[in-house]
Amino acid sequence: MKVSRKTEYALRSVWQLALHPERTATLAEISELTNVPGPFLAKIMQRLAGAGIVVSVRGARGGFRLARPPHETSLYEVYVAMEGNRAARNQCAVSPQVCGTDGYCAVHPFWNSARRKFEQLLKEATAGDTGARNPLPPL
Numbered sequence: 607m608k609v610s611r612k613t614e615y616a617l618r619s620v621w622q623l624a625l626h627p628e629r630t631a632t633l634a635e636i637s638e639l640t641n642v643p644g645p646f647l648a649k650i651m652q653r654l655a656g657a658g659i660v661v662s663v664r665g666a667r668g669g670f671r672l673a674r675p676p677h678e679t680s681l682y683e684v685y686v687a688m689e690g691n692r693a694a695r696n697q698c699a700v701s702p703q704v705c706g707t708d709g710y711c712a713v714h715p716f717w718n719s720a721r722r723k724f725e726q727l728l729k730e731a732t733a734g735d736t737g738a739r740n741p742l743p744p745l
Contacts (some may be wrong), residue, residue, distance in 0.1 A: 624676035657687035676734030
């Protein structure tokens with residue numbers, strides 16, 4: 607299991623958009639409210655748009671908004687969009703070289719169980735659930 611800074615930033619951005627799903631927020635607004643650097647955020651939002659999590663709106667009133675209602679956007683979707691489809695599954699707790707087809711490390715059974723629980727929590731949680739408790743101010 608791995609949660610990178612880009613995934614954390616993606617989650618912050620999705621949560622912020624979930625607070626006002628009917629509104630299109632500019633990149634600058636999202637950047638300011640989430641404290642994510644603009645150029646890094648632009649790449650994150652492109653990836654989220656490519657995954658169908660957000661919609662990019664062009665023009666003078668352009669920006670980003672959620673592609674679906676917040677309660678239909680799972681945190682697992684955001685996680686997979688940022689970390690890749692196999693991120694949660696193929697990460698050894700000890701070293702990437704230890705667990706493989708020839709064997710596994712001593713903590714492998716525990717780590718596998720923890721990974722499954724982590725994935726399940728992310729699948730059950732939605733942007734709507736977390737957005738309502740987001741401490742950031744609304745857009």
